[in-house]
Amino acid sequence: MELAGRLQAARDRVPRVDPYGFERPEDFDYAAYEDFLSGHLVVLARRAAKWSELLGGRGRVQKSATLKRYVRKGVPLEHRARVWMAVSGAQARMDRNPGYYHQLLQADRSPSLEDAIRTDLNRTFPDNVRFRTSAQPCLQQPLYNVLLAFGRHNQAVGYCQGMNFIAGYLILVTKNEEESFWLLDALVGRILPDYYGPAMLGLKTDQEVLGELVRRKLPAVAALMDGHGVLWTLLVSRWFICLFVDILPVETVLRIWDCLFNEGSKIIFRVALTLIKQHQALILEATSIPEICDKFKQLTRGSFVTDCHTFMQKIFSEPGSLPMRTISQLRERCRARLLAQG
Template identity: 25%
Template sequence: MSPRPNYLSPTSTVPVPQEVDPVPRRPPTPSIIVPPSSTGVGTPTSSRPSSYSSSNGGPPSPVTARAPRHTRATGSSTIGGSSTTLEKFLSKTRPTHLPPKPRAEDLKHQRDWDEMMRRSRAADDARAERERARAREREMAAEEKMAIWEREIVPDWKRVLRPGADNERLRRLWWEGVPGNFRGRLWAAAIGNGLALSKETYKTCSTRAKRALAARTFPQDTLSEIENDVQNTLPNLHIFNAEYGPMHQDLKDLLCAWVVSRSDEGLGYVRGASNIAAMFILNMPLDEAFLSMRNLLERHCLRSFYGGEGSDDDVSRIFDTLLADGMPKVYFNFKQHQISPSLYLPDWVTPLFLNHLPFDMTVRIWDVIILEGDSFLFRVAIGVLGILESRLFFPDRKELLEVLRGENKAALDVARRTGISVDLSARYEQYGMSEKSLWERIHEQEEWWRESTWGRLITRELPDI
């Protein structure tokens, strides 16, 4: 019996079981020896055919090759600009991870898809054509209206106020907005010069103001108030900015001259006057802007807001009477919470709505205020309350005042979440107040508004104006 081998001996070898290959091996390929070239440099190793011969003369270890993984194509495959044969059999109407459709069903769905796309393109073309047609209609209507302005209104603007169906047509056209190239001229004509100021008045008052500023006798508190007001005037336009605004100095000069012209009456500066001056500067030269501003602010109720005769209580009683006629529920709720018009009306009327409504909307309101007078101020105010009506029944007085001031936190949060830009110079945009909605409210007042009632209220509450 042969001795048992000691596998723990250093000289012993562990028998390795013979590897069984289920795939019969190919006979080794004989090595190919390439003779050296004449230059003595043989073929590079990387280009020589590999040899199966090893150092011990045996074949190399077998390498098991993986089977190719078949996947479905997910995109268009083209060779030389033409579709491959495979693409013809791939479905374009079924995701690749789902079982394939029957060929007939796939073709039907493809035809349906092509038809849907054709109809969609046709609908887009028709929609674009309708937009172009509407644009052409608007252009033609604008040209026709411009011809009416040039032919009938500009030569004799007062016919707009005369009775008659034809003149009423012109009045409605004015209410739609005065063209920008006629605005300055028609504003100045409609405001008039009831104070009988000469054309040199602005130059005289401006010279006095500059002399007082140079001598440091101009009231410093008034000057600071003017500068702060100018800095906050129409911030989105950037033309009155103190650092780079091209019209900043013109606005400041006009306001200083306005203060000097009122000093003889013992009246000073009123916060918000910069908005009035800015609007006039944008539409007419400085001297005409000064005359128009002086005369406009001498009208009835506006004078009471700018320090003249009359008081806030008188104006509040007038507005309360109109509010009770037009919106009795809001009037009653305000009375319950002790919210007087003096708490919100001056913020609207003093800048003529420029701090609460978008600029373009306010310009159109100015067109009608200048034509119709102070009564339209109150109609716009009631129209604003009409749009805010659903928000004016909060049980909390503080929240009601925040809504009226355009500072309601809940409305601001909703506006930001919905992507509505909140403009500090147009605070009521967050409430969804648009030009269309406001004018709809104003036109609805035709059912109950009476100019005779307005005249009677003015005579009763402001008899000295």
């Protein structure tokens, strides 16, 4: 009864809806989250003070070793949009193209693009109260606008499933359509090239790159995969397509994105390798393909991924050295192999 009472007390103290509008699931561990939150809030307050001092009254955020260190430790929510816009280059592009976003929204109709986007609107974050049609205001319209503008801007990509979740997170953070559009352009156009094109060659390449990195750094896991003929796309495609949205806790995803916007796509490999290495013993218990798939679902749950501070420290230590030069070489090799396979 004592444990049951503690759980109920935690439920009463922790809101059913998180600060971003997501309803907590039925099996949410309120007691563990409250334990994490007690330390988390102290860290947030300390970081917020340091960020305010760093940014001061500056109009611009300047890239530096200090900024990189601060970003890795987490950007406070009140500064996140400004920092993302600056370090990703989105702010500079928006400044060079005044009015462009609104011109895209007023362009000639694109029926197939519009239909594809509308199909996914109600599927985007059904567990988020701000995206429901009953919400005032409902974020479905800003989401539609951002995706429509992007599809017209980058016609080679248009709209691809998965982009709705990414754009939705951007809107939740920036609360601004135009900034969300330019951040989506930074991600899809520069940070993650070819992830969302019709052939998704960049996405397929990076999944193969992860396989090669696992082969080098975690050979026992690679041997298990090879022994069962498991393709990496079966296990991690949603990690890459959705950038861990709806896979890891929202605070952890935003911390990952802080670094993704600042340091580029290698952050995705660091996160993936850390998840796999941390749970290597669990994965190696699997004796069949269904068991391997189930183990990989378990990697993204529990206290390890909820404690975003410890998790982010781990992604920069657990995988070891991961120079961009190595990733670029592996990408060339994997891309050539995929093209040869047709």
